[in-house]
Amino acid sequence: MTKEEIVDYKKDKKRYDNRKMDELRPIKIKVGVIENADGSAYLEWGQNKVYAAVYGPREALPKHSADSNKAVVKVEYRMTSFSVPDRKRPGPNRRDQEISKVLGEALSRAVFVEKFPNTEIGVYVEVTDSDAGSRVACLSAASVALADAGIPMRDLVSATGVGKAYNEIVLDLNKFEEDAPDAVDIPIAILPNSEEIVLLQMDGPLTQKEWDSVVKMGITGCKKVYEMQKKALLERYSLEEVNEKDLIDGIDKSKKSTPVKEDTKKVVKNKKVKKWETQY
Numbered sequence: 001m002t003k004e005e006i007v008d009y010k011k012d013k014k015r016y017d018n019r020k021m022d023e024l025r026p027i028k029i030k031v032g033v034i035e036n037a038d039g040s041a042y043l044e045w046g047q048n049k050v051y052a053a054v055y056g057p058r059e060a061l062p063k064h065s066a067d068s069n070k071a072v073v074k075v076e077y078r079m080t081s082f083s084v085p086d087r088k089r090p091g092p093n094r095r096d097q098e099i100s101k102v103l104g105e106a107l108s109r110a111v112f113v114e115k116f117p118n119t120e121i122g123v124y125v126e127v128t129d130s131d132a133g134s135r136v137a138c139l140s141a142a143s144v145a146l147a148d149a150g151i152p153m154r155d156l157v158s159a160t161g162v163g164k165a166y167n168e169i170v171l172d173l174n175k176f177e178e179d180a181p182d183a184v185d186i187p188i189a190i191l192p193n194s195e196e197i198v199l200l201q202m203d204g205p206l207t208q209k210e211w212d213s214v215v216k217m218g219i220t221g222c223k224k225v226y227e228m229q230k231k232a233l234l235e236r237y238s239l240e241e242v243n244e245k246d247l248i249d250g251i252d253k254s255k256k257s258t259p260v261k262e263d264t265k266k267v268v269k270n271k272k273v274k275k276w277e278t279q280y
């Protein structure tokens with residue numbers, strides 16, 4: 001089947017890329033990928049590839065941008081020139097500014113901003129490849145990077161696209177679906193534990209019935225993303241049991257002959273850098 005032959009997902013009962021209507025594209029998350037940052041993450045979502053780096057809380061600059069009651073979450077969303085089929089002009093455009101603003105507002109709902117008055121938390125998200133859904137990929141990566149930076153949060157922010165394409169309600173629209181004649185694309189983000197919606201944008205009309213299905217499908221999709229975010233963080237920070245002798249061997253070969261007491265044989269070690277990639 002060619003792209004041109006696709007007109008009705010409801011009739012075909014499958015999508016162009018063979019996903020189910022409520023299926024996400026494959027997602028892969030790595031935590032702690034930028035040494036200079038206080039927290040960072042790399043996320044692949046289908047063809048989308050994004051980096052998120054977090055700095056702070058640090059002094060808010062310029063000083064007039066500071067808020068004496070809370071931290072300001074400043075997001076900079078950027079797409080590299082080579083991340084889209086037509087070369088994107090370097091430098092921020094209106095779309096980048098809009099996305100930076102809505103991502104900052106969404107993340108501010110999760111962070112305990114009131115704990116850090118007069119400071120800023122800098123969140124930089126960079127898209128290196130894209131196929132629609134880059135803002136929800138960036139938002140999901142940014143919230144993992146905030147957690148990696150140890151910033152106190154009431155919850156992660158989990159996001160996905162959802163909407164309508166080719167006469168059917170679908171989860172996580174790719175670019176081909178976003179370009180459908182009847183396409184409605186709805187980026188949605190929630191705090192998964194309370195289900196508070198912290199981002200919702202919409203670019204077309206839906207009936208009440210379609211809207212109800214879209215919100216339900218979107219929240220379920222966000223919760224799937226949440227599980228992957230948690231798993232990626234746990235893989236970086238969880239503890240594993242190792243044999244004490246192996247640990248001694250690894251740290252200092254000269255202490256190899258140190259007798260290992262039976263009762264202290266099991267110790268825990270952070271497996272931070274041992275396995276930091278999670279594929280779903």
Ligand code: CDP
Nearest residue numbers: 084085086088130131132133134135136175
């Ligand atoms: O990426 P997202 O869906 O959050 O935002 P969008 O504005 O709906 O853009 C959808 C897709 O259009 C992006 O993911 C890019 O693949 C593509 N795009 C592009 O080709 N050129 C641009 N200047 C901006 C976006």
